[in-house]
Amino acid sequence: MRRRTFVLTGAAVASAAFSDVGFAQQVSPGIDVASKTVTVGAFTPITGPVPFYAILTHAAESCFRWSNETNALNGWKIKYVTYDDGYEPSRSVAVTRRLVEEDKIFALAAPIGTAQTGAVIPYIKEVGVPMIGPIGGSSALFAERLSFPLLPDYGWSAASNLDYALNGLKLSRVALLWENDELGRSAKRGFELYLSGAKKQAIESIPFEVRNTDFTPHIRRLANAKADVVILFGSNANLAAALKSADRLGFEAKWMAQFFTADPTTRKLAGPLLDGVYFSSWLMPVTSNDAPIKSYRESIARYYPNDPVGVFGLNGWSNGMLFVKSFQMLLASGKPLTRTSLIEVMETMKNADIGGARGVSFSSDDHRGARQEGIIQADADGGFKLVQGFRPYPAQVFDAKLA
Structure with missing residues (x-):
């Protein structure tokens, strides 16, 4: 298991904005009042099927x-x-246990993976460790008080894609390709719920x-069904592989995917x-x-100049920023530096700008972070353009009871 530790030095000048009075009265593991250090951790797929997801961790660390x-x-x-978890949920649990028991983290910050973050929930509930900015789209992440997701449920994003396909593109023969884990199942739930309402x-x-790299049988089914729009929820590699299979078989349709x-x-x-693929996106x-x-772009260029600057990295930066903003709130509150206090202050966050996200809010009975998305499209110049402005998620899916 590969371990990476970043001890990030801060500026020496103190500001009068926050007071340290009373901080030493009660603190949780991961807080070192003497050195003013807070320790957080995450699991990340350095190896496995999606090693490029480590870009997310690079961006969070840069934040x-x-x-x-x-x-x-x-x-x-x-x-x-x-620590590397190889994108395997069982290893994510082992990594989290090690972070808590050996590294004494205060909180998980920007851990990666829908199935992976969902898998650690029973353990973090057992030990009372908050999970701030889990980079996954499972409904279970919104239902747990210790979890503060910035990302939307993938079911909401699937509904946004579907709404645009039916009402924006005026297409009707809609198909869904979904990754057979919690990421894809979440998308499938929202997809089916929207269709039912319509x-x-x-x-x-x-x-x-x-790990699928050949979508030939999937594309043949889509071609036989005469699909005119395909919504795919999976990894970057899955989308690329599906597009290549479609091109090889001569299958033509509109394609859509998540942010x-x-x-x-x-x-x-x-x-x-x-070129021409559409994406729902909750990020600016x-x-x-x-x-x-701008801070994201400048930091990535400085610390990880070989990493691409894009929405993928901005996602990691924004989830890292959620912890920064929440710890700012904790310091400003004057409450003891405990995990419980962190949860309490985060549940007062209202309409906050968090990295590339806007209007982020949490309360004691609502841990939904991002609440709206736009539609962007890949263009022939290699960039992405906004083709539909940000709108609230379709209410029949966003307001549905969480699974």
Whole structure:
């Protein structure tokens, strides 16, 4: 198991914005008041089927470096410890246990994977460790008080894609290709719920395995069903492989996918086959001149110059920023630096700008973070353009009871 530790040094100048009075009265593991250090950790797939997902961890780490170097936490610094889990849920649980029991983390911060973050919930409930910014789209993440997801449920995103396909593109023969794990099942739930409310049916709904590299049988089924739009929920590699299979078999349809595949990583895998593909996205465009987006671009260029600048990295940065903002709130509250206090202050967050996300809110009975998406499209110039502005998620899916 590969371990990576980043001890991120912060600026020495203190600000009067926060007070340290009373912090030493009660603290949780992971808090070192003497050195003003908070230790957080994450599991990340350095090996396995999606090693490029480590870009997410690079971006989160860059956010923490930015936080400390700009003195965003009043002299407090973040120590970030990560281990490789190979994108295997059972290993994610083992990594989390090691982070808690050996590294004494205060919280999980920006751990990666839908099935992976879902798998650790029983353990974090047992030990009371918050999970801030889990990079996954499972309904289970919103139902657990210790979990504060910034990402939307993939079912909401699937509904946004479907709404655009039916009402924006005026297409009707809709099919879903879904990864056979919690990521894909979440998308499938939202997809089916939206169709039920619209009194429509999918012409195909086909599962695939995360390691799948040949979509020939799937594409043949889609062609036989005469699908005119295919919504795929899976990894960047899955989307690229499906597009290649469709091209090889001469199958033509509109393609749609979720936000994190609208990235240079997918472009590198799919090449010009990505042109024209649509994506739902809860993040601001990565080319925005907003200060948080500029900070992301500048930090990645500084710390990981070989990583592509795109929505994939902005996702990791934004989930890292969720911890930075929440710890700012904890410091400002004057409450003891405990995990319980962190949860309490996060549940007062209202309409906050968090990295590339806007209008993020949490409460004691609602842990849904992002609440709206736009539709972007890959263009022939290698970029991505906004083709539909940000809109609230379809209410019949967003307001449905969580699974």
